[in-house]
Amino acid sequence: MVTTHNLGFPRIGAQRELKFALEAYWNGKSGLDALRDTGRRLRKTHWAGQQGLDLLPVGDFSFYDQVLDMSFTLGNLPERVRDFRGDPLDNYFRVARGRSASHGDCGCGHGVQAGEMTKWFDTNYHYIVPEFSASTSFSLDASRLLEQLDEARALGIPAKPVILGPVSYLFVGKSKDGSSRLDLLPRLLPVYAELLDALASRGVEWVQIDEPALVTELDPGWAQAYAAAYQALNTGKVKILLATYFGQLLENLPLACALPVQGLHIDAVNGAADIEPAIAALPRDTVLSLGVVNGRNIWKTDLNRVLDLLEPIHARLGDRLWIAPSCSLLHVPVDLNSETALDGDIRSWLAFALQKLDEIKLLARALDGGRAALRAELQANQAAIASRRNSPRVNKPQVKAALASIDAALGRRQSPYPLRAEKQAGLLKLPAFPTTTIGSFPQTAEIRQARLRFRKGELDLAAYKEAMRAEIALAVREQEVLGLDVLVHGEPERNDMVEYFGEQLEGYAFTQYGWVQSYGSRCVKPPILFGDITRPQAMTVEWITYAQTLTQKPMKGMLTGPVTILNWSFVRDDQPRSVSCLQLALAIRQEVLDLEKAGVRIIQIDEAALREGLPLRKSQWSDYLGWAVESFRIAANGVRDETQIHTHMCYSEFNDIMPSIADMDADVITIETSRSDMELLDAFDSFNYPNEIGPGVYDIHSPNIPTQEHISDLMRKAGRRIPAERLWVNPDCGLKTRAWSEVIPALKNMVAAARALREA
């Protein structure tokens, strides 16, 4: 019999129940007991949804982040929260979200800096970075995992506890004092061994230990750490399923297959080439778990094709073959059945988390009992796969023709930057150190409510537009009073910077409840890029031109770039990502040209996700960067010299991609730098980056109001790296998650700092 299992389930809830419970607790509207109750209810619902699999994940539920959970399990709390006397869950939220100095709920009288957040491998999920130093020590707190295990047992769930493995835990963390994280391994392993003992004493047979670092290019020290780690954990008390995902093991395959574990899970979607070498290399009694259903996408699996692959493997491995999704289902929405408004054709092509698990169960039944018994199910699946493949909504000859006619000239500006800069300066007449913001202003409850009422039909289109225009007018008024130099319309009409464009482009579908956790309680609803892309009509011109009528100051047109739209969507798996990206580039190019035609003189094209699209392996970077940068250039560079193109990137280290950033040739780039104390600018300095830069001068992720001195200090640091005449002054990123009461004083200080700089 084939064993079926799951690596992890989305925990936010099909209706985002966890989000609402968390926010109610954080806002003081409910207590800890109610929050814990919601957690228990969600776990029960999620296990019930996974019934029928042989092993279900336990410990994959998290109130904020699974990596932060692991830090607490291992007793690796940052020094700054160790003296907390309240409930441990409150302390956990203090690390996750930080606390301002005025909170006064724990008697400590000081603020707490939040843990740093960064992207989880190549996903749009953010985790809280573990902090290490030479003196880091570990001590076990297994309470969370053991409680969830007891809960699962009481419900009769066949439990497989899930933990992040020791090497990946160190790998995804950061040393605060420059010491080597690997030196901590000998101190860390006894705590892991103790945890495995605790699970064994509760009668656990299998533990899933996640080691995604194994799909990256490892330095020799990290590779060697694996052998030491798993030697120490191979106590014989529990069986270990070592789970790798998000890519191919490639050169790490011999290492992974030689580890003394009882099972190895590999990503058979993104690392299909690993399957045969793994079968050859694994000891004859080791389980091989194949992740054959894509956990990163929402397409129905071609079951016959997977059975063609699995049947001969099953014949060779017998019971040693396990099947599962390729990775945790954290990265897909919960249930396609909630999507009552989706077009029938498209709906028939999709599978969300619950449907993916049904696919796993079906595959196991077909392997164990033969395909004949499942003829109807397999035929229905085949029909859906064929309908998608042959749909005229997917394949549009005119889009293919437009793509075929792309030539290098399309991505080139008319003149080089110095000439353009001169023309733009003559027209825009901006002061030195021009001030601007990144695009969004607070997405208030009123804005979200208005959109909800519009969706429900309680507000008609005219009234909705009027409400959004009023928000734009408010944002423009505030910016005028603040004295900013280049204004934005504030993006009130956008539910999200990617979904908004997905909703308007043909070739895209969007969902009602397709929520995926981005960080903590924040979610996104990635739109579904299913077909060749066209832009039926202008998407932003009406809003931007309206905003421009309200001010004499230049109004920035605001767009999301093709690479970011691609990276934050669910995209086609039937053509290379590069092709979808170029199609998006042509659509955004039309929008850019329409904005220019409408008199917009500055256009910002956000590429926040350019860096996160980098393949996990450096050897594949140049291919990606080649088509990603070309896509941006095609989108942006059709404009006249006089039109100023901005781009914006957050979450980015630039050192290793500087030539590509320069190649984009934006007139101005605004970047996130404040948290690195302007050190990120070193990359621009040493590369002699030729165009203008707006290094973010305050961290919009924090509720703290930056002082004028702090901003001036950062600008002085920026001035040591970049010539003053090429510097802009702006926050790190958009202000949509902040309140106006935070935004106004912060921007006041920013404008004052810029004015002081000009005078100096």
Ligand SMILES: CN1c2c(nc(N)[nH]c2=O)NC[C@@H]1CNc1ccc(C(=O)N[C@@H](CCC(=O)N[C@@H](CCC(=O)N[C@@H](CCC(=O)O)C(=O)O)C(=O)O)C(=O)O)cc1
């Ligand atoms: C810059 N970031 C983004 C990423 N990915 C994206 N696709 N978009 C991004 O902006 N990745 C990296 C970062 C991640 N950062 C964030 C920051 C903030 C959020 C966030 O606030 N998400 C919202 C959901 C946004 C949304 O789509 N809202 C819709 C629906 C509003 C809604 O839920 N309405 C309620 C009722 C209204 C109410 O009472 O509030 C309802 O329908 O029930 C909209 O505006 O129409 C979130 O709430 O999580 C995400 C990523």
Ligand SMILES: N[C@@H](CCS)C(=O)O
């Ligand atoms: N224009 C967007 C960029 C976010 S990365 C915003 O301001 O929210």
Ligand SMILES: [Zn+2]
């Ligand atoms: Zn940003």
